[in-house]
């Protein structure tokens with residue numbers, strides 16, 4: 001589809017094979033520091049887009065905003081312009097007491113406790129990343145010696161119901177490691193559209209930490225969380241480079 005997409009405001013001419021996708025448009029500033037020839041190409045609503053190169057590989061950085069619904073729109077429109085690989089680089093609340101601020105969660109499956117993915121397909125359909133892309137993400141995390149865990153996340157739609165503590169305790173006891181809002185929609189819509197997806201989450205609230213205080217600290221630039229953010233960007237970009245290498249090997 002060559003037309004201008006209605007929300008991301010990009011068309012095929014702007015496209016790249018790879019997209020790195022934070023929730024927060026502000027996080028694009030940090031991504032830009034990793035790129036050469038970075039160009040702001042669109043900014044509509046919460047969807048800010050930059051194109052650039054990492055180690056010679058063209059990438060788009062596109063923010064999704066908060067929640068499955070706006071993420072779903074971004075995934076669909078990026079797919080329409082030809083993006084084939086999408087890695088979310090988000091923030092999460094820890095549901096596992098081991099996870100410390102700035103630790104990464106490399107998500108190998110998500111609980112679909114949100115509405116967007118259910119609008120597409122029934123809840124028994126799995127929310128899982130692309131296996132090869134997850135392998136690249138894990139390899140990149142190991143090679144770059146960043147602190148990480150591999151595990152499941154719960155994607156949710158609410159932040160401030162009266163039952164948040166109880167809900168977190170329930171999923172924590174079931175072995176779910178982190179909570180975010182977008183991963184399940186990304187995995188499910190990506191799978192249905194044939195897009196290869198992964199999700200890397202930076203811990204910004206520890207289990208039993210104070211949600212409001214810790215997210216405020218992240219926004220104010222607390223060091224370990226900012227380091228986690230830089231680590232997740234590096235891991236995602238390195239995973240794309242590994243994918244390019246794998247593809248070249250396959251073509252030989």
Ligand SMILES: O=P(O)(O)O[C@H]1O[C@H](CO)[C@@H](O)[C@H]1O
Nearest residue numbers: 023024066067090091180181
């Ligand atoms: O920091 P991002 O990537 O937006 O991710 C997390 O932060 C937001 C809530 O504070 C939600 O979007 C949640 O998924």
Ligand SMILES: O=c1cc[nH]c(=O)[nH]1
Nearest residue numbers: 092093179180181205
């Ligand atoms: O519980 C939490 C904490 C941070 N971010 C989320 O999306 N959920």
